[in-house]
Amino acid sequence: MTGTQSKPLSPAELALLFKDRYQHSPDGVWAAPGRVNLIGEHTDYNEGFVLPFAIDRIAQVAVRLRPDRKVRLISSLAERKQVSVDLDQLHPGTMNGWTAYPLGVAWVLQQRGISVPGFDLYLDSSVPSGAGLSSSAAIECAVALALNDLTGAGLSREELVLVGQRAENEVVGAPTGILDQSASLLATEGHAVFLDCRSRAAEAVPLDLARHHLRMLVIDTKVSHAHASGGYAARRASCELGAEVCGVPALRDLSPADLPEAAGLLDEETFRRVRHVVTENARVAETVSRLATTGPASIGDLLDASHASMRDDFEISCPELDLAVGTARGNGALGARMTGGGFGGSAIAVIDVAAEATVRQAVLSAFAEADYARPDIFAVSPGAGARRVV
Ligand code: ADP
Ligand code: MG
Numbered sequence: 001m002t003g004t005q006s007k008p009l010s011p012a013e014l015a016l017l018f019k020d021r022y023q024h025s026p027d028g029v030w031a032a033p034g035r036v037n038l039i040g041e042h043t044d045y046n047e048g049f050v051l052p053f054a055i056d057r058i059a060q061v062a063v064r065l066r067p068d069r070k071v072r073l074i075s076s077l078a079e080r081k082q083v084s085v086d087l088d089q090l091h092p093g094t095m096n097g098w099t100a101y102p103l104g105v106a107w108v109l110q111q112r113g114i115s116v117p118g119f120d121l122y123l124d125s126s127v128p129s130g131a132g133l134s135s136s137a138a139i140e141c142a143v144a145l146a147l148n149d150l151t152g153a154g155l156s157r158e159e160l161v162l163v164g165q166r167a168e169n170e171v172v173g174a175p176t177g178i179l180d181q182s183a184s185l186l187a188t189e190g191h192a193v194f195l196d197c198r199s200r201a202a203e204a205v206p207l208d209l210a211r212h213h214l215r216m217l218v219i220d221t222k223v224s225h226a227h228a229s230g231g232y233a234a235r236r237a238s239c240e241l242g243a244e245v246c247g248v249p250a251l252r253d254l255s256p257a258d259l260p261e262a263a264g265l266l267d268e269e270t271f272r273r274v275r276h277v278v279t280e281n282a283r284v285a286e287t288v289s290r291l292a293t294t295g296p297a298s299i300g301d302l303l304d305a306s307h308a309s310m311r312d313d314f315e316i317s318c319p320e321l322d323l324a325v326g327t328a329r330g331n332g333a334l335g336a337r338m339t340g341g342g343f344g345g346s347a348i349a350v351i352d353v354a355a356e357a358t359v360r361q362a363v364l365s366a367f368a369e370a371d372y373a374r375p376d377i378f379a380v381s382p383g384a385g386a387r388r389v390v
Contacts, residue, residue, distance in 0.1 A: 008126040011389040018062035018122040026062035032141035032386035033058045034127030034134045035183035037339045040284040044177030046277050047198040047250035049284040054187030056383040059125035059138035063146045066118035075123040092171045101139040104171030108163045114153045131220040132345025137180030140164035141386045157185045187385035207382045215353050220376040221320040223344030242274035251277040276314035300335025307337035316342025331362040
């Protein structure tokens, strides 16, 4: 695969690429964003709280339905090679590589009894792949929205969240929660999405960084988290064990006041995993409350505490993420943490706009000095959720 474009193609440019390859115009173009999780890591599958926001980097799909059962797929990232499959031959075990994301969505819709005809699809994305910004959910959500519109299936956005999650769980084989798809489908510009992963209730929380002269920097360490599925599964297993031993349906049901008792019941490692989830849920609630009262400049210490908890208790950070976070904090960031599932991917730092050049330079120098790959550093702002663009 070649690199991702940082700037999205215009919908018209994508429609032209589609026409060039398929010799007809698309029925439409749909866009869905990647996301940054502001805070609330590994809380989603514990039925807890998360606070992601959609970013201004998007996956876009141009799609046209076909009268037959054939699906043709092209991605500008996957060397523009065309992949052709028969819709009736789709089975979870047979969809591989990047096509598992769009085909997985088509398969789930069919499983739900929706009649999906064949289609031609051209994908282009400005969400970096494997950086912890959920390029995968961006694809799923763009495709889910497109097929929902084109087939007239009439599923709500909340239902499309579950379609994307099921594609990722059952077809791609990643045991993820609803965080990524909820951010991509439910976000509104200038807001984060406060999501209760038990009730699935979503609430928009103002996150107007510009008004407070703040900027959110993403530091993509270029350490791929692709090899991390074992670590992810192990963390899930620890959380399930913790909940079972503590006698609660999910770790969501424990509060910080329950931790001393939990310490007496659990082995040392499982206790630290539990402590991360329990304290992280409390930090999400506190972040929501501060955003609504004292504003985004006041959440720095919560981001810092979240990072420390992931590094020390949940053990999902890595030296590159710790260096990015430590250097950003040491050079003026108000708060910083790794974001996403961990073991690589990206860190975020909330900075005063005036500090941007200093923080950027300091992180680049620190990485060069440590002999790490050059990180990609870019600003993101809270963008709109998935939508039809043409
Ligand atoms: P993340 O969601 O954090 O970016 P994942 O491992 O969940 O990381 O998803 C990355 C995968 O998504 C890639 O390996 C690839 O299969 C697919 N992908 C992402 N962007 C594109 C793209 N532009 N074209 C094709 N496939 C993509
Ligand atoms: Mg992903």
